[in-house]
Amino acid sequence: MSSSSPDERSLVLIKPDAVRRGLVGEILTRFERKGLRIDALEVRTLTGEFADEHYAEHVDKPFYPPLKAFMTGGPLVALVLAGDQVIEVVRGMIGSTDGRKAAAGTVRGDLSLSNRENLVHASDSPDSAKREIALWFPQLG
Numbered sequence: 001m002s003s004s005s006p007d008e009r010s011l012v013l014i015k016p017d018a019v020r021r022g023l024v025g026e027i028l029t030r031f032e033r034k035g036l037r038i039d040a041l042e043v044r045t046l047t048g049e050f051a052d053e054h055y056a057e058h059v060d061k062p063f064y065p066p067l068k069a070f071m072t073g074g075p076l077v078a079l080v081l082a083g084d085q086v087i088e089v090v091r092g093m094i095g096s097t098d099g100r101k102a103a104a105g106t107v108r109g110d111l112s113l114s115n116r117e118n119l120v121h122a123s124d125s126p127d128s129a130k131r132e133i134a135l136w137f138p139q140l141g
């Protein structure tokens with residue numbers, strides 16, 4: 001029974017393109033209506049150093065320099081969502097990386113036409129969630 005499963009947590013970023021486009025409410029509403037709990041929420045503007053830490057696995061990739069410029073280019077909303085199987089649930093709700101290919105009904109499929117400016121980031125595994133939550137919200141530890 002889902003009600004007996006312990007809650008899991010995921011680090012979710014509503015990226016600078018979503019803030020600039022006035023989509024924070026739309027995206028947060030989807031998560032709230034799904035029944036997920038918001039355990040932390042904060043507006044932040046990233047330094048380059050912090051972006052490098054968050055995207056440690058991507059820093060050597062060719063797409064990283066423009067991704068870094070984008071992610072540090074304006075405020076974003078960082079949140080920790082909690083709920084039963086939240087990591088997988090949120091990944092399903094945001095859709096695949098490239099907004100042009102993401103399924104209709106997902107955040108990216110409905111609202112993004114880019115594989116960089118794709119509105120949302122969400123932890124992709126329990127290990128990533130643990131690492132990302134410790135980085136962004138160490139007080140939740």
Ligand code: CMP
Pocket residue numbers: 058063067097115116117118120121122
């Ligand atoms: P995110 O889920 O935050 O994880 C890594 C990010 O890099 C991804 O979303 C996109 O914003 C970006 N990204 C991944 N692949 C590409 C790509 N091929 N070209 C440009 N940006 C990318």
